[in-house]
Amino acid sequence: MNLVQKFKDKQALSKLKSRDKEAFIKVYDDNVKDIHRFVYFKIGGREEANDLTSMIFLKAWNHIQNKTLEDAKTLRALLYKIARNAIVDYYRETGNKVTASLDDENNRIEVVDEAENPQERLDRAANLELIKSKLPLLKEEYREIIIMKFINDLSLEEIAEISEKSRGNVRVLIHRALNALRELVEPEIRQGNKQDDNL
Amino acid sequence: MTNSELINKLNNLKSINPDQKWLESNRELLLSQVSNSGAENLAVWKVILIDVSSALKSVARPAYALGVFILFLLTGSLFSGQLLAKTKPNDSLYIARIISEKVKLNTTFNPVERNKMEVRFASEHAQDISAVLADPAFNNEANQDQVARLNNSFNEEVKTVKEKINHLNAASNPTSKNPSKNSKNDEVIIADSTKDGQGIQIAEDPTLTTIDSIAPDTITAAPPLIAATATLTIPAELNLLATSADLTATSTETETEKLEPTETDKILDEAKQLFDSKDYLKASDKLKEVDEIIK
Numbered sequence: 001m002n003l004v005q006k007f008k009d010k011q012a013l014s015k016l017k018s019r020d021k022e023a024f025i026k027v028y029d030d031n032v033k034d035i036h037r038f039v040y041f042k043i044g045g046r047e048e049a050n051d052l053t054s055m056i057f058l059k060a061w062n063h064i065q066n067k068t069l070e071d072a073k074t075l076r077a078l079l080y081k082i083a084r085n086a087i088v089d090y091y092r093e094t095g096n097k098v099t100a101s102l103d104d105e106n107n108r109i110e111v112v113d114e115a116e117n118p119q120e121r122l123d124r125a126a127n128l129e130l131i132k133s134k135l136p137l138l139k140e141e142y143r144e145i146i147i148m149k150f151i152n153d154l155s156l157e158e159i160a161e162i163s164e165k166s167r168g169n170v171r172v173l174i175h176r177a178l179n180a181l182r183e184l185v186e187p188e189i190r191q192g193n194k195q196d197d198n199l
Numbered sequence: 200m201t202n203s204e205l206i207n208k209l210n211n212l213k214s215i216n217p218d219q220k221w222l223e224s225n226r227e228l229l230l231s232q233v234s235n236s237g238a239e240n241l242a243v244w245k246v247i248l249i250d251v252s253s254a255l256k257s258v259a260r261p262a263y264a265l266g267v268f269i270l271f272l273l274t275g276s277l278f279s280g281q282l283l284a285k286t287k288p289n290d291s292l293y294i295a296r297i298i299s300e301k302v303k304l305n306t307t308f309n310p311v312e313r314n315k316m317e318v319r320f321a322s323e324h325a326q327d328i329s330a331v332l333a334d335p336a337f338n339n340e341a342n343q344d345q346v347a348r349l350n351n352s353f354n355e356e357v358k359t360v361k362e363k364i365n366h367l368n369a370a371s372n373p374t375s376k377n378p379s380k381n382s383k384n385d386e387v388i389i390a391d392s393t394k395d396g397q398g399i400q401i402a403e404d405p406t407l408t409t410i411d412s413i414a415p416d417t418i419t420a421a422p423p424l425i426a427a428t429a430t431l432t433i434p435a436e437l438n439l440l441a442t443s444a445d446l447t448a449t450s451t452e453t454e455t456e457k458l459e460p461t462e463t464d465k466i467l468d469e470a471k472q473l474f475d476s477k478d479y480l481k482a483s484d485k486l487k488e489v490d491e492i493i494k
Contacts, residue, residue: 010253015269018245021230021238028226036217054225061233088235127208130217150209178202186200187209 009074016064016075027075034152035083036085041147044086044136052090056083080148080162126192143176149174180195287327288349290335311370316362318493321359325470326483328353333479353474357467361487364463367493463489 015023025057035056040049059082135143148162160167230238241249243415283296288343300320328349338346470485 007253007257010256011249014249015241015246018241018242018249019238021234021244022240024228024233024238028229032222032225033216036211037215040215040217041212046217050221050225053217054229057229058232061236061238061328066234101320124211128211131208131212146209150206151212159401178205180207182200182202182205185205189200 010074013064016061017093018178019065019135024061030159031076033081034080038083038124038147038152039087041135041151042144043090044074052086059086064114074158074161075160076154077161078156080158084144084162087104090174114185130185131181132189137184138177138180141173142180145170145175146181239372287331287333288324288352289345311367312368314370315493318360318363318367319490321363322486322489322493324352325356326486328356329474329479329486330484332477333483353354354471358473361464361467364493439441463492466492 012023012027014029025160032053036049036053039052039056040046043049043052056114060079061083114167135146138146145159146165148159154162156167156170160170163170165173228447283292285291286296291415300316304313304316304320307316332346332349466485466488468488470482473479473482
């Protein structure tokens with residue numbers, strides 16, 4: 001982490017500790033999308049992800065006021081750790097790991113990119129749906145690491161800190177997770193290609 | 200499908216975001232909840248204080264590491280010389296000490312100072328060798344090769360001390376360009392080639408006394424520069440080549456240090472005798488006397 005990022009992180013933590021409203025709003029604005037995405041891909045439901053995300057930020061606020069901040073080097077790592085714990089509590093309460101699919105029929109996510117032509121848009125949407133449908137089938141550990149690394153762009157060091165594993169372990173996990181996801185996705189793609197050829 | 204293709208597809212999932220309306224409403228909700236728990240806008244002075252302390256904390260560790268590194272370099276350079284000086288001939292770092300001494304010699308341009316330094320180094324080496332050989336833990340059957348090597352080294356170092364002292368004596372010869380600096384009791388001996396080879400011309404400054412000739416039988420065997428007679432008084436600085444016991448020296452102070460080569464030779468010979476008779480500690484003490492003389 002470079003010095004500027006370090007400074008910003010320490011500044012944010014100190015301001016939050018001093019109960020600064022502005023700092024809290026800034027932290028929320030900077031991290032809410034990532035945390036929401038993390039929770040959404042872990043548990044599968046949009047509404048549940050919304051509720052959990054709110055709870056995570058409130059818990060983070062209380063944690064910073066009451067604790068000595070020794071359990072996380074950075075604010076982002078702290079938020080993810082609280083998010084993981086919140087998800088575990090959610091699993092315990094609801095008795096299930098993840099909904100069958102991330103395909104939320106009532107709230108289908110539409111991503112519109114004006115620069116894309118219709119065909120490209122269709123292809124991208126198909127890929128998105130495929131990955132989304134296969135992610136829940138992965139082992140919890142693998143899914144989590146794929147979300148953190150490739151969807152939310154966390155660094156190896158951050159993932160190691162959040163998951164309390166060594167960097168080496170994290171690298172191995174990433175490799176295995178990708179292989180596992182590929183094994184799930186490839187047959188679908190091959191089948192899709194065959195159907196296109198038949199057409 | 201390659202890993203990079205799969206990763207590209209995964210990257211596309213970054214575009215999945217919560218609803219903007221939900222984001223805004225949730226923001227307001229959270230803000231009201233934290234306000235109820237005591238959140239407030241910080242005063243300007245507190246913001247500045249936090250900024251300064253955060254900046255210090257951010258650079259503290261790298262600055263601290265840099266400071267420790269610089270301190271380490273400085274203390275290392277300050278104390279390395281002292282540490283190296285303490286190494287003994289059987290230590291692995293001894294070679295570093297030798298190299299360090301050679302560097303010091305090469306960077307000393309004054310020949311007198313360089314010779315003194317060489318005498319001091321050689322004497323210290325000889326003392327260290329004696330100290331090492333005095334240790335029964337080292338000087339035993341198992342280390343006979345090293346003991347023999349150290350014995351030879353001791354002889355070499357003593358020889359070096361003698362040679363360098365001779366050089367120092369030669370350098371301090373007051374037959375210099377400015378004889379007027381000599382005291383009036385000094386006599387300057389000049390070899391005059393116009394003479395018939397049987398004698399030398401002796402002159403005293405400022406009142407130089409010239410002897411036209413000296414009877415051959417009054418000249419004792421000596422190198423051509425000096426003719427020794429019972430009545431001739433020669434300054435101690437010129438006593439290098441004298442072989443006759445009739446010569447008496449008057450000691451005079453000159454700008455260069457007074458050195459007693461015979462005395463140092465005696466000391467060195469005694470030290471060698473003590474060393475050869477395996478009285479290493481006394482040999483070392485004897486060598487320290489040489490240090491005192493050349494100081």
